[in-house]
Ligand SMILES: Nc1ncnc2c1ncn2[C@@H]1O[C@H](COP(=O)(O)OP(=O)(O)OP(=O)(O)O)[C@@H](O)[C@H]1O
């Protein structure tokens with residue numbers, strides 16, 4: 001079933017467009033990776049899906065419904081959560097306070113909050129050990145785990161992750177990617193943005209973006225046969 | 236210099252400092268939310284005082300309802316400032332924002348002058364008349380005691396509030412506004428709420444300090460009850476961020492200022508202001524980050 005459908009999306013800053021009309025779909029229950037070099041428009045794409053940017057034209061359909069001009073907050077309630085580029089944890093709040101705020105839209109449902117909190121600690125045991133530490137004092141990898149955990153607290157149907165691997169060692173990046181398989185198994189669809197083709201083995205579907213347009217879409221075994229790295233990412 | 240003299244300095248300073256602390260709390264709150272020193276913080280107080288005065292003395296309302304009306308007027312002014320100045324200028328430079336808040340203060344002072352053309356000097360009655368005690372020979376009025384009590388209550392209430400879910404959401408929005416938006420916190424509503432609370436604190440300073448003397452337009456900014464500059468000093472001592480720091484800072488500024496009244500400084504003109512500036516300068520040189528700044532400022 002199609003969970004997310006992007007139709008003719010044109011988005012820009014000020015005068016000139018950055019996305020020149022892109023179309024793609026994400027199926028429920030898969031991990032999809034959106035690859036591209038610096039400045040390709042990946043962050044612009046996920047920010048638009050999360051409601052931080054308004055498209056000039058085109059539509060974002062979630063579960064068949066046009067999201068229109070819905071606010072980021074309304075999109076969280078609808079089931080879309082973005083773990084933003086650069087982590088953006090709340091630095092002077094503790095790990096636990098950061099996580100609880102992730103469930104802001106569900107704050108009156110203490111059972112769900114408790115369950116999601118346990119789940120986040122289960123995915124990232126490191127966070128449980130550092131519950132009372134101020135988020136700003138965590139290592140980069142721990143902050144990334146916290147950012148993903150916080151985004152999961154609202155119990156989204158679609159989790160968007162923008163460049164989780166940024167500035168992390170290969171091992172730590174892999175830890176985060178591996179968790180996406182578990183997140184998927186627990187019922188959340190994942191769309192992750194990456195520059196690093198190392199994320200491909202964890203994906204069911206891959207999209208490659210160049211200068212604001214999609215140049216490749218592929219699924220399943222194809223991702224492992226074609227040499228995507230050489231073809232598109234120049235590495 | 237006698238023990239009694241120091242005792243008077245301490246008592247008078249703490250009582251006067253309570254008003255500074257209320258103003259400082261508002262300054263810190265707004266600074267954390269909008270990143271700007273709010274020039275209009277003290278005018279929230281004078282506006283509230285004028286509104287309370289009009290309700291009690293001219294319309295003949297009871298004291299309680301009059302004060303409530305004054306506080307509501309202050310809050311309304313705070314919300315309007317956010318709506319008409321801060322929000323439209325949110326992408327402008329901090330200097331522009333600062334000028335914007337100065338504009339609000341001057342507008343408020345202007346309206347007060349215009350509305351009080353005939354009787355420029357007013358006297359708001361006290362909540363309870365009379366002197367409550369005379370420690371070391373310093374006359375402490377009920378009004379001053381009540382002011383100190385309100386400050387303590389406000390400090391506790393704010394500490395509790397900022398640990399509640401809504402308080403944490405405000406802190407989150409101040410620390411990382413995009414991320415706050417992404418978890419579903421309305422950053423706009425947080426901004427309104429912060430300005431509303433800051434204006435309420437200013438209003439409290441106004442209706443509590445007003446009855447101590449007569450008052451005129453601009454009372455809390457540069458009039459007889461001037462508390463803007465001492466409040467800013469207290470906020471700077473608190474590193475512009477710490478709320479417990481703003482409370483202690485206000486009291487410290489009050490006491491330091493009173494040191495200028497010691498008989499040893501009798502020959503020095505403007506000793507109160509001088510002592511205060513020397514103190515602030517010394518603190519900024521030794522500890523530029525402020526005096527009472529903990530890592531997890533709340
Ligand atoms: N706020 C902005 N104002 C103006 N232009 C912007 C803004 N944000 C992004 N851009 C431009 O839009 C283009 C796409 O940026 P985007 O952040 O979406 O790329 P990206 O694929 O996420 O890159 P990276 O991998 O470096 O994060 C870039 O050319 C960038 O300069």
Ligand SMILES: [Mg+2]
Nearest residue numbers: 042043085163
């Ligand atoms: Mg990006």
